[in-house]
Amino acid sequence: xxxxxxxxxxxxxxxxxxxxxxxxxxxxxxxxxxxxxxxxxxxxxxxxxxxxxxxxxxxxxxxxxxxxxxxxxxxxxxxxxxxxxxxxxxxxxxxxxxxxxxxxxxxxxxxxxxxxxxxxxxxxxxxxxxxxxxxxxxxxxxxxxxxxxxxxxxxxxxxxxxxxxxxxx
Numbered sequence: 001x002x003x004x005x006x007x008x009x010x011x012x013x014x015x016x017x018x019x020x021x022x023x024x025x026x027x028x029x030x031x032x033x034x035x036x037x038x039x040x041x042x043x044x045x046x047x048x049x050x051x052x053x054x055x056x057x058x059x060x061x062x063x064x065x066x067x068x069x070x071x072x073x074x075x076x077x078x079x080x081x082x083x084x085x086x087x088x089x090x091x092x093x094x095x096x097x098x099x100x101x102x103x104x105x106x107x108x109x110x111x112x113x114x115x116x117x118x119x120x121x122x123x124x125x126x127x128x129x130x131x132x133x134x135x136x137x138x139x140x141x142x143x144x145x146x147x148x149x150x151x152x153x154x155x156x157x158x159x160x161x162x163x164x165x166x167x168x169x
Contacts, residue, residue, distance in 0.1 A: 012086070018031060084133045100133055
């Protein structure tokens with residue numbers, strides 16, 4: 001829902017935390033959940049570690065709105081479903097999150113949330129959709145080769161997102 005972006009952004013930033021540069025993380029240097037590569041593409045220039053370390057929520061909010069929230073059509077999804085899809089989109093890609101939503105809704109998964117997906121989401125049981133997304137997300141995480149390293153955190157995040165989304169639904 002349109003009025004949920006700021007709340008969802010705050011929940012997201014709590015999950016993402018601050019600056020990290022874990023050697024086993026394929027995303028590399030990251031702050032507030034934004035990788036160096038994605039931030040450079042968004043601002044249209046190279047950035048150094050100092051700039052990455054200095055990112056603020058105000059710096060990354062427009063990026064999250066344009067590249068994730070708007071791509072998953074967060075303004076048009078039911079409350080709670082918007083949060084579940086947005087968080088997964090940030091964590092694993094908007095196309096993957098969109099396809100998962102489409103699978104849960106029983107429509108052809110093309111990775112682009114359009115009128116048909118939005119129509120189905122608007123009449124679906126939001127809590128059932130949230131549970132379906134949670135299960136699909138967990139299955140995806142457990143299939144990754146890095147699950148042994150990062151799985152505990154991913155599982156915690158997935159469970160927290162489900163619980164928060166259920167409260168919003």
